[in-house]
Amino acid sequence: MDQDAKKQIATDWFRDLRDRICAQFEAIEAAGDTTQLGGESAGQFVRKSWNRDGGGGGEMSVMHGRIFEKVGVNISVVHGQFAPEFRKQIPGTNEDGDFWAAGISLVAHMQNPHVPAAHMNTRMIATTKSWFGGGGDLTPMYDMPEAAASFHAGLKGACDRHEAGDYEAYKKWCDEYFYLPHRDEPRGAGGIFYDQLDTGNWQGDLDFTKDVGTSFADTYCDIVRAHMDKSWDDDDRHNQLVRRGRYVEFNLLHDRGTIFGLKTGGNIEAILMSLPPEVRWP
Numbered sequence: 001m002d003q004d005a006k007k008q009i010a011t012d013w014f015r016d017l018r019d020r021i022c023a024q025f026e027a028i029e030a031a032g033d034t035t036q037l038g039g040e041s042a043g044q045f046v047r048k049s050w051n052r053d054g055g056g057g058g059e060m061s062v063m064h065g066r067i068f069e070k071v072g073v074n075i076s077v078v079h080g081q082f083a084p085e086f087r088k089q090i091p092g093t094n095e096d097g098d099f100w101a102a103g104i105s106l107v108a109h110m111q112n113p114h115v116p117a118a119h120m121n122t123r124m125i126a127t128t129k130s131w132f133g134g135g136g137d138l139t140p141m142y143d144m145p146e147a148a149a150s151f152h153a154g155l156k157g158a159c160d161r162h163e164a165g166d167y168e169a170y171k172k173w174c175d176e177y178f179y180l181p182h183r184d185e186p187r188g189a190g191g192i193f194y195d196q197l198d199t200g201n202w203q204g205d206l207d208f209t210k211d212v213g214t215s216f217a218d219t220y221c222d223i224v225r226a227h228m229d230k231s232w233d234d235d236d237r238h239n240q241l242v243r244r245g246r247y248v249e250f251n252l253l254h255d256r257g258t259i260f261g262l263k264t265g266g267n268i269e270a271i272l273m274s275l276p277p278e279v280r281w282p
Contacts, residue, residue, distance in 0.1 A: 096128055
């Protein structure tokens, strides 16, 4: 299989996964407890396309709803040249700065403080080399060991089904990556994270990446359904907004995806989609 065929297959998958997840989330929105939510109507995703000046573009899918206060599921396919100062950070760009990248990125911020926020992204990048990367992590507003255990079990299952999966290594990678050094604390309950995945079996690496995406979605949807009808008060909301501040700090100070998007001329609105709609610092 040539590289162009691989790129098309990966691109088609990210689009398909986007459609699956949006349908799952809209179904949850429609099933919400309207009594607790004051009879508000269910949200629906609104899509917006964007073009990148240097080549390619993407599509944002954002929903503001009664269960999902703000959730974005974005896909992109971009290509061009890395700036010289950025090449040393990317494999396969020492002599040639050309790149191609496709992926899906999801961030969910919930109305109910008892429902964890969540993040997932998977991607394929090609320079003179090519690889997959991504993962998912959970950010509860309170200590929620059962939800965290369920989330990790779902991702471990995805790892265990594939030779490319190494749950313990990817869990450790996630714990180290999603960490706020200036506060000496993790961002949340962790998950898995992997990058530069190229085992020599492209189809196997893709199959693993696909399983990460679907396992994340199924497991997270189960967690949302289990907690979305729990009652909450103003104190819970205050705590939620303060915890969201940690999310903002990480994404603006440390997140490599944010830096990659900004360094490659990505769409600012899509890059900053991960930020919550409302946040508070004490």
